[in-house]
Amino acid sequence: MSHRDSLDALLTDIRACRLCEAYLPEGPRPVVQATASSRLLIVGQAPGRKVHASGIPFDDVSGNRLRSWLGIDRDTFYDAQRIAIVPMGFCFPGSGRGGDLPPRPECAPTWHPRLMPKLKHVQLTLAIGQYAQAGLLGARCGPTLTDTVSAWREHLANGVLPLPHPSPRNQLWLKRNPWFEQALLPVLRREVAQVLR
Known part of the structure; x- marks a missing residue:
């Protein structure tokens, strides 16, 4: 393998x-975390403004909630030897009226086909939010995020666990779907602990 292929x-x-x-209002700053030994892969949407500023994935309130869902601390979360974080868009896409804009459409098709095959030790992939679910599950996605996440058992059998975005904006979704915290979260924590052991 040549150095360029590493x-x-x-x-x-x-x-x-x-x-x-040309499309990024705050300029490019790709944010990604991965090593060849990573065993858990977290695929999110795209960095928000705070992550764009720090260059650290999920370095915001969404990240705090995500780590709480996973039952792990910051040190574990940022241990690239164990956890890869590969969003659908590596750069902050800017903000629209209802929050951040979608990930740029050029990003995942350009980089994921080259990056994903190098993560050979991944045992579990978390698909966070509708863009990640569409990208990873394709036709197996349900008509809505709720449909996709509620079919989590069948997706987990294929190594992918779909999750809603941990953004504070999704507070209402969590209230309306108590099964997420009751049934899915304990399994998520168990699976993550097993993969990271």
């Missing part, structure tokens, strides 16, 4: 990407 070289290329520069 994961480190690919991550360097991703972090230097300027593909969508």
Whole structure:
């Protein structure tokens, strides 16, 4: 394997990407975390403004809730030897009226086919939010995020666990879907603990 084919070289290329520069109001700053030994893969949407500023994935209130869902602390979460964090869009896409804009459509098709095959030790993938679910599950997605997440048992059998976005904006969804915290979260924590052991 030539140096250009290595994961480190690919991550360097991703972090230097300027593909969508013209469309990014705050400029490009690709945020990704991965090593060849990562066993848990977290696929989210795209960095928010706070993550764009820090360059650290899920370094915000959504990240706090996600870590609480997973039952792990910050040190474990940011241990790239164990956890890869690969969003559908690596850069902050900017804000719209109802929150952040969708991930840029160029990003995942450009980088995921090169990056995902290098994560050979991943045992569990978390698909966070509708964009990640559409990207990872394709036709197996339900008509709505609720349909996709409520079919979590069948997706988990294929190594992917769909989750709602942990954003504070989803408080109402969590209230309306108590089964998520009652049935899914205990399984999520157990699966994550097993994969990271």
